[in-house]
Amino acid sequence: MLVQMAISRTREYGADAGGAEICGNPMWLARALEKLEQGSRQIDNDAAEANPATAHMFIINPLHAHSVDSLFSTHPKTANRVKKLREIAGIVGSPWG
Numbered sequence: 001m002l003v004q005m006a007i008s009r010t011r012e013y014g015a016d017a018g019g020a021e022i023c024g025n026p027m028w029l030a031r032a033l034e035k036l037e038q039g040s041r042q043i044d045n046d047a048a049e050a051n052p053a054t055a056h057m058f059i060i061n062p063l064h065a066h067s068v069d070s071l072f073s074t075h076p077k078t079a080n081r082v083k084k085l086r087e088i089a090g091i092v093g094s095p096w097g
Contacts (some may be wrong), residue, residue: 008056008075009075009076012075012076012081013076013081013084016029016033016081016084016085017084017088020085020088020089025089026085026086026088026089027085027086027089027091029085030081030082030085030086030089033059033060033078033081033082033085034078034082036059036060036078037060037078040060040061040062045062045063048062048063049062049063055075056075058075060075060078061075
């Protein structure tokens with residue numbers, strides 16, 4: 001189970017890198033992820049909370065109402081995804097890009 005979750009997180013980073021390449025600007029994707037994360041915190045997704053097995057199908061982890069431990073999360077933290085995208089863009093440490 002832990003290996004499966006680690007693979008899922010690795011795929012998330014790979015998908016982000018591919019998306020950054022397709023759109024041509026990694027910071028556009030980083031900003032979109034930040035907006036999605038902010039929006040997801042404001043809305044409880046009761047259907048996803050009731051069926052956590054579907055969490056891997058979301059762009060942003062929908063399971064926030066019960067604070068799923070990051071060790072068991074299928075999604076890397078959005079901040080970590082944004083950090084990787086900044087690295088791709090060559091903007092390490094910049095809050096705005």
